[in-house]
Each structure stands twice: as C-alpha cells, then as structure tokens.
Amino acid sequence: MADQQQTDTTLVSVNNLKMHFPIYKGLLRRKVGDVKAVDDVSFDIRRGETLGLVGESGCGKSTTGRAVLRLYELTDGMISFQGEDIAQLSSSELRDRRPRMQMIFQDPQACLNPRMTVGAIIGEPLVEHTKLNSDERNERVKELLDSVGMNPDFVNRYPHEFSGGQRQRIGIARALALDPDFIVCDEPIAALDVSIQAQVVNLLEDLQKERGLTYLFISHDLSMVRHIANRVAVMYLGKIMELAPREALFSDPKHPYTKALLSAVPVADPKVEAGRERVILTGDVPSPSNPPAGCVFSTRCPIAEKKCFTEPPQWRELQPDQFVACHLAE
Amino acid sequence: MTSASTERANITTSAKSQVANTLATAETVLEVSGLETVFHTQDGDVHAVNNVSFSLQQGELLGIVGESGSGKSVTMMSLLKLLPMPPAEIVAGSVKFDNRDLLQLDLESLRDVRGGDIGFIFQDPMTSLNPVFTVGFQIMEPLRAHMKLNKRQARARAVELLELVGIPSAEERLRDFPHQFSGGMRQRVMIAIALACDPKVLIADEPTTALDVTVQAQIIEIVKDLRQKLGMAIIWITHDLGVVAGIADRVAVMYGGQIVEYADVDELYSDPRHPYTRALLQTLPRQEGEREQRLISIPGQAPNLKGPLTSCPFAPRCSAVFDKCHSANPPLFTIGDRQKSACWLEESNG
Numbered sequence: 001m002a003d004q005q006q007t008d009t010t011l012v013s014v015n016n017l018k019m020h021f022p023i024y025k026g027l028l029r030r031k032v033g034d035v036k037a038v039d040d041v042s043f044d045i046r047r048g049e050t051l052g053l054v055g056e057s058g059c060g061k062s063t064t065g066r067a068v069l070r071l072y073e074l075t076d077g078m079i080s081f082q083g084e085d086i087a088q089l090s091s092s093e094l095r096d097r098r099p100r101m102q103m104i105f106q107d108p109q110a111c112l113n114p115r116m117t118v119g120a121i122i123g124e125p126l127v128e129h130t131k132l133n134s135d136e137r138n139e140r141v142k143e144l145l146d147s148v149g150m151n152p153d154f155v156n157r158y159p160h161e162f163s164g165g166q167r168q169r170i171g172i173a174r175a176l177a178l179d180p181d182f183i184v185c186d187e188p189i190a191a192l193d194v195s196i197q198a199q200v201v202n203l204l205e206d207l208q209k210e211r212g213l214t215y216l217f218i219s220h221d222l223s224m225v226r227h228i229a230n231r232v233a234v235m236y237l238g239k240i241m242e243l244a245p246r247e248a249l250f251s252d253p254k255h256p257y258t259k260a261l262l263s264a265v266p267v268a269d270p271k272v273e274a275g276r277e278r279v280i281l282t283g284d285v286p287s288p289s290n291p292p293a294g295c296v297f298s299t300r301c302p303i304a305e306k307k308c309f310t311e312p313p314q315w316r317e318l319q320p321d322q323f324v325a326c327h328l329a330e
Numbered sequence: 331m332t333s334a335s336t337e338r339a340n341i342t343t344s345a346k347s348q349v350a351n352t353l354a355t356a357e358t359v360l361e362v363s364g365l366e367t368v369f370h371t372q373d374g375d376v377h378a379v380n381n382v383s384f385s386l387q388q389g390e391l392l393g394i395v396g397e398s399g400s401g402k403s404v405t406m407m408s409l410l411k412l413l414p415m416p417p418a419e420i421v422a423g424s425v426k427f428d429n430r431d432l433l434q435l436d437l438e439s440l441r442d443v444r445g446g447d448i449g450f451i452f453q454d455p456m457t458s459l460n461p462v463f464t465v466g467f468q469i470m471e472p473l474r475a476h477m478k479l480n481k482r483q484a485r486a487r488a489v490e491l492l493e494l495v496g497i498p499s500a501e502e503r504l505r506d507f508p509h510q511f512s513g514g515m516r517q518r519v520m521i522a523i524a525l526a527c528d529p530k531v532l533i534a535d536e537p538t539t540a541l542d543v544t545v546q547a548q549i550i551e552i553v554k555d556l557r558q559k560l561g562m563a564i565i566w567i568t569h570d571l572g573v574v575a576g577i578a579d580r581v582a583v584m585y586g587g588q589i590v591e592y593a594d595v596d597e598l599y600s601d602p603r604h605p606y607t608r609a610l611l612q613t614l615p616r617q618e619g620e621r622e623q624r625l626i627s628i629p630g631q632a633p634n635l636k637g638p639l640t641s642c643p644f645a646p647r648c649s650a651v652f653d654k655c656h657s658a659n660p661p662l663f664t665i666g667d668r669q670k671s672a673c674w675l676e677e678s679n680g
Contacts, residue, residue: 056542056543056544056545057513057542163631163632165631166631193397193398193569193632194397194569194571194610194613194614195397195609195610195613195627195628195632196627196631197613198613198625198626198627198628199627199628199629201625202624202625202627205624220542220543222543222617223614223615223616223617224615226615226616226617226621227615227616227621227622227625246621250617250618251618260544261543261544263547264543264544264546264547265543265572265617266546266550266570266572266573266575266576267572267575267576267617268571268572268574268575268599268611268614269575269599270575270576270595270596270599271596271599271600272575273572273575273576274576276576278547278551280544280547280548280551281544281547281548282548284512284514284515284545285512
C-alpha cells in the first residue's frame, strides 16, 4: 500500500545516474581519463514538490539537472519520468516528451536570443510543439507575459530593453509556454540583485501553486533554498551527501559536509555572527577526474576516520526520509 | 574541536570590542567629501556617484553595501582615479589621505600611492591576475617598484606574504602561473599582492563574491586574522549583508549613487533607519526559525542615473513615500551620535 502510494506521487525517479565526460590528451587525442561530474546519484522528485539541489561550484549540480532532462547522453543509470524510463529514448521519442519538462537558466542575458523579439522567444516553443495559428499564438504569448507579471504590450521589444529581473521573467514565460509538469531551475536567481531575487522567487512559488508545477531548484544560495524547497539534496564532488526534508536538514544536519556548508553561510545579524561557531574547511575540492578513494569528502572532513579513506560510505536512511552517505553520521 | 572553536569565537569577539575601543581615539586615515563622478556617454551624462562623503579611521573596517549599479565600485575607483577618463570625470569632491588630496595629485605621485599606501583587491581573481606571468613575479613587482627591494629581498618577502595568506609550500608556488591555482587560492594571491607594501588602507571590491561559501569563510577568517596582525584600515565592498554583519565596524549603504545610510554595524542591523536598508534586510530569507510564508520583495527596479538627482532615488519603490520625496533629494540627516540616514522622514530629528 505504501509502495503503491510512493509510485503514485513520484514524478521523476533517478537511479544510479552517472555522467562522465572523457578527457582527451596528447597528439593523438587519446582518452586518458574521465571527469566524473555525476557519479552514482539516486533520488526521487515527488509531484508538486520543490527539490532543492545545493552544493559548491563544480560539484555536479547543474550536470545533474541537465542529465535529468536528458540534455546529455547518460553514461549510465535510469531516469523515469511519469513512470517511463527516458534514459534510453531516441531523440525523436524524447521530442514528444519535451513539452512536459522545461528548464529555466541561470543567466537571463545569455539564454535569450538578442535578435528575437520577446514575442518570438516565448512563441517559439508554441511553433515547434503546437498547431496554433499566429493569432492564437500571439494571444497565448500575451497571456504568458501577463502571468509572469509583465506588460503584454512588450511582445515586440528585444531582450536588451529589459533589466535582469525582467529577462528572467521572460525566460520563465518561455518555460511555461507548453504548460509543463516539471521545470529544472538552474540557479535562476544567482545573477540577480538581492531585491529582485525575492520577486522572482515569489513568482516561482505563485506559479507552482496555480499550475501544480514540480521544480528541481538548483542553487548555491542555502538560505533561498531553505525558503523555497520542500526537500533538499546536498551534493559534493559528483555525489549526493545528504537528502532530507527542509526542516531536518537545516536544523539538524547529519553529514559533516552539510554542517560545514551551513556554518559557512553568513547571517545578516552582527550579534549572531559574533557568537557563531564556524566549521572552517581546509583545502580545496579535489579534482573530479581523480576523486579520493573511500568517501569523496574524506580529504577535508574534520571527523574522518581510517575507514573513511578506504571504504565508500553506503547511502542509508538514518531517519524516515532523511538519507545520508557517511560512515559516522548518527 | 568544539571547545577550540568556541575559544576562538570568544577571542574574536573580545578582539572586536578592543578594536571598537581603539576606534574612538584613532585618527582618520582617509577622508572623502562631496565626491561626484559622472560618465559622459553618447546617451547623455550618467551620474554614477553623487555627493559621497565618508571617513575611515585607523584600523577600522568600513563595509559598503549596495546592489549592482548603486555606485559602490565606481566610488572606490574614483578615489585612486582608476576609471577610464574620459568617459568618466570626477566633477567635485576631495579625497584626503596623508595630508594630501589624492584627486589633485599628478599621475606620477598617484602611482606611488596605488599599490603602495593603498592596496586594492578586485572581485574576480581570474581576470585581475596576469595569466602570462608567474605568481611570484606579480607579487614581487610592487615590492620592487614601491619599496625598492632587490630581487632576493623581494623574493623572501613574497614567500613571507604567501605564507601569511595561508598558501602551503609557498616557496615552490612562486614559480606557478595563476591558472595552476584554484579560485580561493588566486584570491589569496590577490590579497598577498595588495598587502605587499604594508598599505595603510586596503580596498577590497567584492573579494569573495566569485567564491563558494566555504572558501568565502576561509578568506574572511584570513582577513580578520590579518587585521589583528597588521592593523590596517579596510574598505570592504559587497552586496551581501551577511558578510558585512560578520566583519564590519561601520557600514555605508549605497543606493542610486549616494550613501543613504551610514551607521555602526550593530545599529544598522538592530535599528535600520532608511526605508531601503529596512526593505533590504526584510527581503533576505531567514536562516533559522519559522520559514516565512512569502518573501517580502521590493517592487520596481533600481533607478537609472541619467541626469542629476532632483528627488529621492528610492522614492518610486519606497513604502513610506510622501510628497516631499518627489520634489527634493534628501541630504544625510544625523540621528543620535553616529547614525546617518538620507530620508525626509528623519528631517525633524536631524
């Protein structure tokens, strides 16, 4: 019964996802190794929820987001979307499923074609995937602009005429054009000013409520993830270290990396800052082409023991719904 | 481990109050008054810095907070005339440093100050280091130019500096090029270069913005530590209110090319007076306690600064706006001893 319910509510299920990029070197461009951007990652995204994916740059969070949408050919693993395995689908089969899954990009400057009008940008998915005529399309574009809080009369303007926050709204309108179920938001607010970030996050939340959207929200901003996500996955060097509901992760983190990450986030209150205990990690993230044996975090972990350096930790459920990959967490 | 870090936290708190005590008697090292910078562009003049005044005490850390386009970087670049002129022009103001007005100096004497008495750390450690020279060469360059050290002395000092900012096996790493360092390490190299000639003032322009949080925490620890050791005054530009809360003694909040609030760090966070500061603090999602149902956002967008300001630049987005805000730009009113706010609501207090 519980199993039945589980499959009913799961929208996206990722199992043992691996995404390795080959490194070629020398005169003959021989393959000398792999960058293990994502290495054996599994998680589920439930219908209607927001799963936050956090981590530092280079940890593989964006690669995971793109791989989930099958924007890459996977090295290994299975991705089921609405109960169907999409990992092995051909490109034409995938094309039929594309309207159901969309993406919002980080840089609103780079993801909009500067030579296309706003109307053409938002209307393009409609041209590709629907049979609407141009009047109907125009109508729909105006509706979409309205729903992201922009003036529908802007259809004939170009991206450069808008500010960063407005451009991000255009990107969101484009992602919404085909009425998707699932949107991967890849650092959607990282390029925006603090006062504009809140506007965009509120818009994403409103749209989720209205349309029942499911988000994979990729970000390095932990306090924003705490606000928007229902559950949070923490990545480090191509692996998920901890996956837990928001409250549990932020109030009682289990993995030493999560603890270090949370303690490094500055708090906007001088009194709190003065009395804070910080876990300062030493050193840098190792290269993903040659990750440490054993636990990938062992080289920087403040509590690492002998077996952490030799034996990779199991992915285990510590408490109901709280998963962790650490030998020592309890 | 826990007890050790608590101890360290206690040390930093007591050190902070020590700094606060010495501040009261410390002398002013840098005094900026009435600074105005204009960019002459094809579409007309952009007034990027409008009547900015502040002073920096010895050993003080002044945080400058603002969003992109608020004029915080241009202000600091103006101090040392690091802007391309034209199109930029510093139309008014003075920068008193060492009994001189930096804005009146000729280029030769200004070069002695840049990188000598005033060090600069830029935001992006990738683009501000020269990729074709070794790190050692780049650290030794200011030492040889400003302090007239010979090659061997400069080398010894460079090793010392790299050790100071926490780069392991410093001696060997002098021969490495910038691309062989990670982002955090590169920023440490930048700090080492800025510190090379024992500056009296260090200007750090978003030094941790391009870095990850855990690396940011490392860099902040280093800067706190160096402040204790070297005692220079620091101007730290950032858009992150959290970073400023942890390190600054005093904070200036900028909006629309001017300082809208200027206060000691505790007052700024416990009793923000300018509506913009208040709104900015409210938009941040909480990191502890109950999650807010909905984030408070500031409607509208930052002003474009074409033409001189004739009204409060924040008026179109302000929740407490009234008639006077649209007719005149408020000056900085003084509240209490050390807090200032550029808002007409404070007129009666000021």
